[in-house]
Amino acid sequence: MVEFGVNINNREPLLMESYTVETMMDLGKRTEELGLDSVWVGDSLLDRPRLEPISLLGHLAAQTDDVKLGTGCMITPLRDPLQFLQAWNTLEMLSDGRMHLGACMGPPTPGCKEQYEALGLDYRKRAKMLEEQLEIFKQFWREGELNYDGDIYQYEDIDFRRGPEVRDLAPVQDEPPIHVISNPAHHDSASDDVVNRAAWRIVELGDGWMAAGLGHAPEEYRRQNDAIVKYAEENGYDPEDTHNTFQVTMTIDDNTQAADEKMKEYIKTYYPHLYKGKDPLEWGPSGDADDLIEWIETFKDAGVDEFILRFGGEDAHGQLEQFVDEVLPSFD
Numbered sequence: 001m002v003e004f005g006v007n008i009n010n011r012e013p014l015l016m017e018s019y020t021v022e023t024m025m026d027l028g029k030r031t032e033e034l035g036l037d038s039v040w041v042g043d044s045l046l047d048r049p050r051l052e053p054i055s056l057l058g059h060l061a062a063q064t065d066d067v068k069l070g071t072g073c074m075i076t077p078l079r080d081p082l083q084f085l086q087a088w089n090t091l092e093m094l095s096d097g098r099m100h101l102g103a104c105m106g107p108p109t110p111g112c113k114e115q116y117e118a119l120g121l122d123y124r125k126r127a128k129m130l131e132e133q134l135e136i137f138k139q140f141w142r143e144g145e146l147n148y149d150g151d152i153y154q155y156e157d158i159d160f161r162r163g164p165e166v167r168d169l170a171p172v173q174d175e176p177p178i179h180v181i182s183n184p185a186h187h188d189s190a191s192d193d194v195v196n197r198a199a200w201r202i203v204e205l206g207d208g209w210m211a212a213g214l215g216h217a218p219e220e221y222r223r224q225n226d227a228i229v230k231y232a233e234e235n236g237y238d239p240e241d242t243h244n245t246f247q248v249t250m251t252i253d254d255n256t257q258a259a260d261e262k263m264k265e266y267i268k269t270y271y272p273h274l275y276k277g278k279d280p281l282e283w284g285p286s287g288d289a290d291d292l293i294e295w296i297e298t299f300k301d302a303g304v305d306e307f308i309l310r311f312g313g314e315d316a317h318g319q320l321e322q323f324v325d326e327v328l329p330s331f332d
Contacts, residue, residue, distance in 0.1 A: 005038030
């Protein structure tokens with residue numbers, strides 16, 4: 001059965017007067033009340049500034065009971081691995097084991113490069129940084145300590161135990177799920193080598209794949225999914241163990257023209273440096289319930305296991321309610 005979650009959009013309180021922090025938190029709580037599967041927040045430091053995700057997830061953990069919580073996605077190379085593990089393990093304890101890490105290196109944009117440079121990090125090495133970090137996270141969660149000798153990171157006999165602790169600073173889950181981001185076609189670099197490297201990263205270093213920005217290209221989503229399945233089968237993994245998530249911006253309105261205009265305005269506001277020459281459909285569908293059902297069916301057939309929905313416009317709450325009433329029943 002396909003799953004649905006909501007990205008409550010932790011950038012939007014900085015963009016819209018009517019979308020307050022309270023509005024954002026209420027959307028997360030309402031997502032759980034309506035029976036959806038997950039709540040997600042995004043990450044960016046300087047490229048697209050927003051509320052900091054670790055702090056926000058801690059608040060969400062206190063405001064919800066059962067819904068999965070995650071990042072879609074977190075640019076982990078911007079963070080020190082040890083400090084990240086301290087924070088993420090804390091979130092695991094606060095949420096009683098509900099955390100899902102969507103991890104990425106960030107897009108190939110000037111704004112993302114600026115973030116790395118501002119922190120004194122080498123933007124050109126971001127892919128290697130991400131890969132080593134995922135290895136580090138997995139090792140620590142499995143073994144409770146780090147002994148790691150990489151090109152970028154080195155650790156010897158590192159743990160959070162000093163003797164008097166009565167419990168470990170460790171995740172509640174045996175191993176918090178990691179969803180590795182890959183959007184090669186979205187960034188004009190969709191060579192076979194890039195797609196296959198992403199498949200390796202997803203299967204070997206993660207538990208799932210997270211994509212975005214392919215709303216107009218189900219064939220590209222299927223292409224990456226096929227590469228994941230092929231790599232898994234050829235290397236002794238079960239492809240069914242990879243959970244495919246798809247982040248999508250959508251607008252729903254009985255008036256399809258109004259939905260389209262709402263989507264255009266939202267994308268133009270959110271991505272001013274990416275908007276020119278781009279089709280809003282890249283980010284996802286707009287239209288009435290039937291339009292959205294058809295679009296979801298197309299991507300479900302392409303391999304999506306879970307859709308993470310971001311509703312475009314100031315009426316996100318109303319759109320969520322309409323989606324649950326008119327679209328969700330088609331996928332029960």
